[in-house]
Amino acid sequence: xxxxxxxxxxxxxxxxxxxxxxxxxxxxxxxxxxxxxxxxxxxxxxxxxxxxxxxxxxxxxxxxxxxxxxxxxxxxxxxxxxxxxxxxxxxxxxxxxxxxxxxxxxxxxxxxxxxxxxxxxxxxxxxxxxxxxxxxxxxxxxxxxxxxxxxxxxxxxxxxxxxxxxxxxxxxxxxxxxxxxxxxxxxxxxxxxxxxxxxxxxxxxxxxxxxxxxxxxxxxxxxxxxxxxxxxxxxxxxxxxxxxxxxxxxxxxxxxxxxxxxxxxxxxxxxxxxxxxxxxxxxxxxxxxxxxxxxxxxxxxxxxxxxxxxxxxxxxxxxxxxxxxxxxxxxxxxxxxx
Numbered sequence: 481x482x483x484x485x486x487x488x489x490x491x492x493x494x495x496x497x498x499x500x501x502x503x504x505x506x507x508x509x510x511x512x513x514x515x516x517x518x519x520x521x522x523x524x525x526x527x528x529x530x531x532x533x534x535x536x537x538x539x540x541x542x543x544x545x546x547x548x549x550x551x552x553x554x555x556x557x558x559x560x561x562x563x564x565x566x567x568x569x570x571x572x573x574x575x576x577x578x579x580x581x582x583x584x585x586x587x588x589x590x591x592x593x594x595x596x597x598x599x600x601x602x603x604x605x606x607x608x609x610x611x612x613x614x615x616x617x618x619x620x621x622x623x624x625x626x627x628x629x630x631x632x633x634x635x636x637x638x639x640x641x642x643x644x645x646x647x648x649x650x651x652x653x654x655x656x657x658x659x660x661x662x663x664x665x666x667x668x669x670x671x672x673x674x675x676x677x678x679x680x681x682x683x684x685x686x687x688x689x690x691x692x693x694x695x696x697x698x699x700x701x702x703x704x705x706x707x708x709x710x711x712x713x714x715x716x717x718x719x720x721x722x723x724x725x726x727x728x729x730x731x732x733x734x735x736x737x738x739x740x741x742x743x744x745x746x747x748x749x750x751x752x753x754x755x756x757x758x759x760x761x762x763x764x765x766x767x768x769x770x771x772x773x774x775x776x777x778x779x780x781x782x783x784x785x786x787x788x789x790x791x792x793x794x795x796x797x798x799x800x801x802x803x804x805x806x807x808x809x810x811x812x813x814x815x816x817x818x
Contacts, residue, residue, distance in 0.1 A: 481502070481503060481504070481505050481579055481580040482500070482501075482502055482579070482817075483500075483501050483502070483503050483539075483578055483579035483580065484498055484499065484500060484501065484541070484543075484578040484791065484792065484796050485498070485499060485501050485503075485535075485539035485540055485541040485542070485578065486499060486530060486539065486540055486542075487499065487535060487539055487540075488534055488535075489531050489533070489534050491531075492527070492530075492797055492801045492804060493801070497530065497797060497800070498530070498793045498796050498797050499539070501539050501541075503539065503579070505581050506579075506581055506582060506583040507583070508552065508554055508583040509554055509583065509585075510554040510555045511554055511556045511557060511585050511586060511587070512553075512554045512557070512583040512584060512585055512586065513550050513552075513553050513557055513560055513566065513583070513584055513586050513589060514550065514553070514581060514582075514583050515546070515548040515549065515550055515568075515581065515582050515583075515584060515589075516548050516549045516550075516551050516580065516581055517547075517548040517577055517579060517580060517581065517582055517816045518546075518547055518548045518549065518598040518602075518815065519547050519548075519598035519599045519601070519602040519814065519816060520543050520546050520577045520602055520791055520814055520816060521545035521546075521599075521602040521603045521604075521606070521640075521811050521812060521813040521814075522543070522545070522788075522796070522799040522800065522803055522811070522812045522813070522814070523544060523545060523607070523640060523803070524640075524727075524803055525544060525572070525606075526542050526543060526544065526576075526803070527800050527803050527804050528728075529542050530800065540575075541575045541576050541578050541579055542576040542578055543570075543576035543577040543578035544569050544570045544572065544576055544577065544606050544751075545577065545602050545603070545604075545605050545606045545607075545811075545813075546568060546570065546577035546582065546602055546605070547565065547566070547567040547592050547601040547602045547605075548565070548566065548582070549563065549564070549565055549566075550562050550563060550564045550565075550566060551581070553586070554586075557586040558586070559586070559765075560586055560589075560591075564591055565592045565594075566589045566590065566591055566592055567589065567590065567592040567601050567602065567604065567768065567772075568584050568588055568590070568768070569605040569606035569609055569750065570584055570588070570754075571584070571585065571588065571751065571754040571755065572754070572755060573751075573755055578791065578796065579816075580816060580817075585761070586765070587762040587764065587765050588753070588754050588761065588764045588765060589765060589768070590765050590766075590768035590769040590772060592772060593772040593773075595775065595776050596775060596782055598813075599787045599813035599814070599815060600782035600784050601782070602813045603640075603783050603784040603785075603810070603811035603813050604644065604771065604775075604782060604783060604811075605768060606640075607640040607641045607643070607644045607645075607783065607811065608767070608768065608771045609750040609764055609767060609768065610641050610726060610748060610750045611641055611644045612767045612770075612771070613748055613750060613767075614641075614645065614701055614746075615648055615649060615652075615653070615701075618722075618724045618746035618748050619632075619699050619701070619722045619724055620722075621699065622653060625698065627698045627718060629656070629695055629698075630653075630655040630656070630698045631655060631656040631658065631694055631696065631697050631698050631699070631718075632649055632655045632656065632657050632658065632697075632698070632699045632700075632701065633658045633659075633660075633685075633689075633697045633699070633700045633701070633713070634646060634649075634657065634658065634659045634660065634675075634701045635660050635700065635701065635702045635703055635704065635709050635713075636660060636681070636702070636703035636704035637659025637661050637666075637670040637673075637675060637678070637703075638661045638666035638667075638669050638670050638810070639703060639704065639808065639809075639810075640810065640811045641703050641726065642659060642701075642703050643669070643670070643673055643783035643809075643810050643811070644780070644783050645703075646659055646675050647673050647780040648780070650673070650674030650675075651674070651774065651779050651780060655699070656676050656677075656694060657674065657675050657676050657677075658676065658677045658678070658689070659675040659677075659678055659679075660678070660679055660680065660685075661678055661681070662681060662682050663807075666809050667680075673781075677692050677694060679692070681709070685712045685713075686712065686715060686716040689716060695718075696716070696717065696718035697713070697717050697718060697721065698718045698721045698722070699721060699722045699723075699724075700717060700721070700722070700724065701724050702723065702724065702725045702726075703725075703726055703727065704727055704806070705727070705730075706725040706727050706729045706733065707729040707730055707732075710723075710734075710737075711734075714737040714738060714741070714743065717741065717743055718741070719741040719742060719743075720741070720742050720743070721741065721743045721744075722743070722744050722746060723738070723744070723745055723746065724745075724746040724747070725745075725746075725747060725748070726747075726748045726749070750764075783810040783811050784810055784811050784813055785809045785810030785811055785812060786802075786808075786813075787812075787813050787814065787815070788802075788812055788814050789814060789815070790814060790815050790816075790817055791814040791815065791816045791817070799812045799814065
């Protein structure tokens with residue numbers, strides 16, 4: 481099959497950072513569905529893996545957002561059959577979706593929403609899982625709280641995770657949602673997705689919150705550059721709040737600053753369930769199914785920002801470069817040719 485991979489970790493400007501390759505078709509296991517990939521999306525994790533994880537031998541195929549058609553199913557698979565259109569974010573320990581075919585554990589996939597085209601659908605799985613787990617598993621935003629009213633600050637609201645996180649919080653909770661965005665177009669984007677307030681992450685956060693008169697922030701979802709915003713958040717957050725993050729801080733953060741206010745720290749990493757084959761691994765299938773139904777009902781929309789054409793090494797390099805600029809709005813997707 482045709483695929484895009486890399487032999488060594490190189491800057492995206494290097495023509496060899498991603499290469500068009502031909503490899504054997506994947507061999508699915510008993511719990512796998514074999515999928516003919518129709519479209520893929522690109523995430524920051526793609527660029528990080530490309531730069532940090534050299535292949536042990538040969539090529540490494542990355543990519544963790546896809547929609548496609550099931551070709552065959554393993555003996556232990558239930559709930560699916562060949563011909564089903566599915567979406568998923570895959571497993572970081574297995575070959576990715578930048579290929580014509582991919583084998584995926586059925587417990588982390590669900591049927592895709594019928595009212596989205598392939599690129600629109602491919603834009604959602606990884607970020608939807610991340611946002612859902614962050615909101616409900618880590619921040620436990622729907623559980624009883626010591627606060628009468630919860631206020632969620634989303635730092636990096638216009639990115640892939642922020643774009644679906646805003647929608648889920650607005651649709652499924654009664655929290656006040658404050659998102660950060662710096663440019664006029666990104667501020668308009670997050671407001672349209674359902675943010676109650678928008679502030680600029682390049683300006684003092686506490687001063688802006690005070691100016692709009694919001695209650696103290698009880699929950700923070702820091703989606704980018706956590707080391708830059710941690711100290712500000714510790715100052716502005718309410719006692720007994722929850723601080724969550726998904727990135728890898730470039731500098732150490734001083735967690736002792738959380739002690740007096742009894743603020744808790746929560747990591748979200750959506751690959752944990754598949755990486756460790758946890759007992760609740762099928763929760764990701766369940767939440768993707770829920771997201772699909774919400775999309776079909778018009779409660780949330782695709783976060784696709786741009787389509788970069790057909791998946792090949794040249795177009796994927798352009799997509800990686802855009803992700804690395806930290807200026808994208810929503811998600812980038814590409815189609816996969818037969």
